Amino acid sequence: MKVLIAGGAGFIGSTIASACLDTGITPVILDSLVTGRREFTEGRVFYEGDIADGTLVDRVFTEHPDIDAVIQCAALIVVPDSVADPVGYYEANVAKSLDFVGHLLRNDCPRMIFSSSASIYRANDDLTVDEESAVEPLSPYARTKAVCEAMFADVAATRPLRVLSLRYFNPIGADPKMRTGLQLPRPSHALGQMILAQEDGVPFRVTGTDYPTRDGSGIRDYVHVWDLAAAHVAALRTFDTLLAGATTSAAVNLGTGTGTTVRELLDAFNSVTDAPIASVDTARRPGDVVGAYTRSDRAKELLGWQPRYSVADGIRDSLRWAALRGEILAG
Numbered sequence: 001m002k003v004l005i006a007g008g009a010g011f012i013g014s015t016i017a018s019a020c021l022d023t024g025i026t027p028v029i030l031d032s033l034v035t036g037r038r039e040f041t042e043g044r045v046f047y048e049g050d051i052a053d054g055t056l057v058d059r060v061f062t063e064h065p066d067i068d069a070v071i072q073c074a075a076l077i078v079v080p081d082s083v084a085d086p087v088g089y090y091e092a093n094v095a096k097s098l099d100f101v102g103h104l105l106r107n108d109c110p111r112m113i114f115s116s117s118a119s120i121y122r123a124n125d126d127l128t129v130d131e132e133s134a135v136e137p138l139s140p141y142a143r144t145k146a147v148c149e150a151m152f153a154d155v156a157a158t159r160p161l162r163v164l165s166l167r168y169f170n171p172i173g174a175d176p177k178m179r180t181g182l183q184l185p186r187p188s189h190a191l192g193q194m195i196l197a198q199e200d201g202v203p204f205r206v207t208g209t210d211y212p213t214r215d216g217s218g219i220r221d222y223v224h225v226w227d228l229a230a231a232h233v234a235a236l237r238t239f240d241t242l243l244a245g246a247t248t249s250a251a252v253n254l255g256t257g258t259g260t261t262v263r264e265l266l267d268a269f270n271s272v273t274d275a276p277i278a279s280v281d282t283a284r285r286p287g288d289v290v291g292a293y294t295r296s297d298r299a300k301e302l303l304g305w306q307p308r309y310s311v312a313d314g315i316r317d318s319l320r321w322a323a324l325r326g327e328i329l330a331g
């Protein structure tokens with residue numbers, strides 16, 4: 001099997017490419033390197049360029065007529081940036097994805113897996129969501145994901161391209177073989193900030209302590225990126241069973257089913273590391289939400305996928321990657 005991974009030089013896309021290689025699937029990577037890293041494409045089939053570039057996409061399919069499916073991970077992902085630059089986010093995530101779909105249809109690509117996000121949901125009062133939960137994105141970033149899902153479903157309804165949207169919860173960790181990991185040197189997300197606090201010798205800032213959770217801090221469903229990657233391999237293998245007949249598009253949550261608050265994540269961090277960090281309580285970040293975790297079994301039922309790694313495993317792998325990152329990535 002051969003799969004085109006758009007955004008395959010990014011954190012999640014490059015990890016999916018590694019999982020494909022490990023299971024006998026050949027990845028072909030298309031990435032503009034706006035945020036992706038050339039180092040993550042070394043030894044892999046790689047086309048540098050934009051998903052909206054029809055000439056380039058045509059060339060990829062001409063040179064690889066045996067591509068069976070596309071995984072569309074190419075996107076900008078930083079929520080506050082999307083608030084500051086909504087035009088740029090809709091352009092990159094929605095307009096270019098629409099162009100890309102046109103290129104895929106022209107090249108008779110029959111299958112697409114779309115990197116969607118659990119941030120599109122409105123959570124229940126118990127802070128859980130499943131695939132039937134209301135879609136009510138609260139940031140431009142999340143809205144671009146919801147718009148893309150709806151757009152792809154409309155295309156899939158009448159055109160020969162079936163689409164599976166995988167709604168990721170919060171990815172942590174790195175490829176356990178340390179081929180790839182988070183490319184950013186100073187990530188803004190919770191675990192990244194804990195690692196930076198440790199490196200800088202400063203307390204970790206708990207941003208928001210008045211949320212309706214068991215300890216007042218925000219709750220998330222942290223899923224190991226290697227588990228996410230394995231879910232894509234499972235989705236490729238089961239795609240034609242899952243999306244058959246009148247079912248032209250579908251959505252599946254990829255989370256662990258366990259909610260972890262920021263304070264619990266910090267406790268887990270401090271029990272994994274030999275250099276525990278302190279914390280200070282601070283105000284909420286602008287645009288931040290209480291969060292949610294999945295209550296759905298759909299990924300298990302449809303993909304035969306279950307997460308295998310714990311939050312502690314994810315923290316360990318993130319720490320290992322943070323220590324190695326400087327050797328693997330220049331700058």
Ligand SMILES: O=c1ccn([C@@H]2O[C@H](COP(=O)(O)OP(=O)(O)O[C@H]3O[C@H](CO)[C@H](O)[C@H](O)[C@H]3O)[C@@H](O)[C@H]2O)c(=O)[nH]1
Nearest residue numbers: 077078079117119188189190193205206207208218219262
């Ligand atoms: O320094 C920090 C950073 C985060 N948090 C808290 O940790 C929780 C999780 O925050 P993250 O930033 O780790 O996760 P989000 O779900 O808020 O956002 C993440 O997922 C989004 C998509 O869902 C985007 O990709 C975004 O860029 C990425 O950070 C929140 O309660 C947040 O307030 C802190 O307490 N301190």
